[in-house]
Amino acid sequence: MTGTAAKIKHTGSSNEAGSPCYRCQEQKSAAGRAxxxxxxxxxxxxxLNNRTNTGLGEKGINRGVSYENALTNVAILELYYQQNPEYDHSLSIYIEGIGTEDDEADSSITAGTGWGSTGILDKVETGMTKVIGEISKHLKRDQEIECLHLDCFGFSRGAAAARNFIYSVLFGQQNTLKLRLQSSTHYVGEIKVKFVGLYDTVASYGLNHRNDTEELHLDAIRYAENVVQLAAAEEHRKHFPLTNINSAPHGVQLFLPGAHSDIGGGYPDNMDEVDHQIMFVCRRHGLKAADKAALAREREWLLASGWYYEDEIQKVDQWDEVKVTRKGISNHFHRIPLKMMAELATENGVHFSAGLMSDFSIHHHLKEIEAFIRESPLDSPEYWLALNTDMIKKFRHDHLHFSACFGSTLGCNQPQFTDDDIVHGHRKREIIYG
Structure with a gap:
C-alpha cells in the first residue's frame, strides 16, 4: 500500500505484538495454571456519541443529540474487533461518549465542559473498571497474567479520555491497573500500551482549555509503542482546538480533508445545513467599508472552495451576516478514515474481522478521492485548505460538513479567526501541544 501505510512504517517498535513477554510463557502459577x-x-x-442511543434513535426514541447521531468510527471498529492468535485472550471494551448514558437523556453541561458524572474522568474510570471486570470474567481466581497489552482508541473528547486512560493505567492516583488487578488476585507480570488510534483529539476540558494537556495528562501517549492521529484539516471552531501528538516518540499525525465528525464519524447521512449563519460581523446598524469587505470576502471564499453554490448563499446586509443552506450532504466519506485507521491498527497487531471492509466499503464516487488522499502529503492542514480543484470542490460540497457557524448552541460552534479578528483575520484552527 502506497501513501499512508508507508508514512507510518518507521514507527514500529522492536518489541512486536506477537513477541514473547519477559516472563516465561511456560511458567506455572502457584495454582498450577499457566x-x-x-x-x-x-x-x-x-x-454526545453513544452506540446504544443511536440504535434507540433509529427506533424513534429521542432524548438528545446522541439519539440523532450515526455511529462513529470508534463505535464501528469495536464491533469488528477480532481475536489475535498470539494471545490467550483478546478482548474489546466500548465506552459510550462524554455527556451520555445508555437510554438516558444527554447532559448538555457535561457536553459543554467535559465535567460531571458522564465526563472525561468518569469515562476513564468506567474503562478501568470494565477492563478489570472483563479480565476477571475470563480468568480463574489467582491465575497469573504473564503480560497485559493494551490498545486505546478514541474520538474527540473520547480521544482525550483514551490518552488519560493510559496515564491512569500506568500511574493512576487511585492505584495503577496492575495494583488493582493484583488486589483482585491476578498477578501481572507486564503491562504495555501497544497501539493508540486517535480521531481528532479535542479535550476542551472545563472553561480554560490551555492547560488541558497538563490537567488530563494527554502527553501520556509518550508511553505507547505506536500512536496514530487522524486530524480534521478543515475544522476551525473556536472551542474545538486540536491536541496534537508531538509528545509521542513513535507516532504519526495525518491531516485529512473535512471537519471534526467527517473524520471521526457520527453525521447522519443526507444531512441538511439550513440557514447556517456562516459569517456575522456585528450587531450595530449599518456596515463600515471593512465590514462589507469581510462579508464579501467570506462569500467569495465559500464559492471558490466549493463549500456552497451561488444559490445556496444568502447575504443579509441589515443583519451583517452571511447565511447558507445546503441539503443532502452524504456521510460516506467517514469510511475512508475508518479504513485507514483499521489498516494502521492492523499493522500494529490489532485485528478486525473481514466484514469491516466489506460492510463499510468505499463507494465508487469516492474511489478517486481515496486514491488522491493516499498519495497526498498529510502532515499539515494547509495543504487541504489551499486545494480548490474541480474534483475537490465537488467533493467538499457533496461530502464534507461546514461545522463552524454563529447563532447556535450558545456559541459553541463559532469559528476561530486569527487574532480573534473577524473582519481582518482568517479562519484558522488552534493546535495545542499534547
Whole structure:
C-alpha cells in the first residue's frame, strides 16, 4: 500500500505484538495454571456519541443529540474487533461518549465542559473498571497474567479520555491497573500500551482549555509503542482546538480533508445545513467599508472552495451576516478514515474481522478521492485548505460538513479567526501541544 501505510512504517517498535513477554510463557502459577497473555482494546466514543442511543434513535426514541447521531468510527471498529492468535485472550471494551448514558437523556453541561458524572474522568474510570471486570470474567481466581497489552482508541473528547486512560493505567492516583488487578488476585507480570488510534483529539476540558494537556495528562501517549492521529484539516471552531501528538516518540499525525465528525464519524447521512449563519460581523446598524469587505470576502471564499453554490448563499446586509443552506450532504466519506485507521491498527497487531471492509466499503464516487488522499502529503492542514480543484470542490460540497457557524448552541460552534479578528483575520484552527 502506497501513501499512508508507508508514512507510518518507521514507527514500529522492536518489541512486536506477537513477541514473547519477559516472563516465561511456560511458567506455572502457584495454582498450577499457566500464566496467560492478554490483549485488550478500549474504545472511547466522542462527546454526545453513544452506540446504544443511536440504535434507540433509529427506533424513534429521542432524548438528545446522541439519539440523532450515526455511529462513529470508534463505535464501528469495536464491533469488528477480532481475536489475535498470539494471545490467550483478546478482548474489546466500548465506552459510550462524554455527556451520555445508555437510554438516558444527554447532559448538555457535561457536553459543554467535559465535567460531571458522564465526563472525561468518569469515562476513564468506567474503562478501568470494565477492563478489570472483563479480565476477571475470563480468568480463574489467582491465575497469573504473564503480560497485559493494551490498545486505546478514541474520538474527540473520547480521544482525550483514551490518552488519560493510559496515564491512569500506568500511574493512576487511585492505584495503577496492575495494583488493582493484583488486589483482585491476578498477578501481572507486564503491562504495555501497544497501539493508540486517535480521531481528532479535542479535550476542551472545563472553561480554560490551555492547560488541558497538563490537567488530563494527554502527553501520556509518550508511553505507547505506536500512536496514530487522524486530524480534521478543515475544522476551525473556536472551542474545538486540536491536541496534537508531538509528545509521542513513535507516532504519526495525518491531516485529512473535512471537519471534526467527517473524520471521526457520527453525521447522519443526507444531512441538511439550513440557514447556517456562516459569517456575522456585528450587531450595530449599518456596515463600515471593512465590514462589507469581510462579508464579501467570506462569500467569495465559500464559492471558490466549493463549500456552497451561488444559490445556496444568502447575504443579509441589515443583519451583517452571511447565511447558507445546503441539503443532502452524504456521510460516506467517514469510511475512508475508518479504513485507514483499521489498516494502521492492523499493522500494529490489532485485528478486525473481514466484514469491516466489506460492510463499510468505499463507494465508487469516492474511489478517486481515496486514491488522491493516499498519495497526498498529510502532515499539515494547509495543504487541504489551499486545494480548490474541480474534483475537490465537488467533493467538499457533496461530502464534507461546514461545522463552524454563529447563532447556535450558545456559541459553541463559532469559528476561530486569527487574532480573534473577524473582519481582518482568517479562519484558522488552534493546535495545542499534547
Amino acid at each position: 500464566p496467560v497473555r492478554i490483549r485488550i482494546a478500549v474504545f472511547f466514543d466522542g462527546t
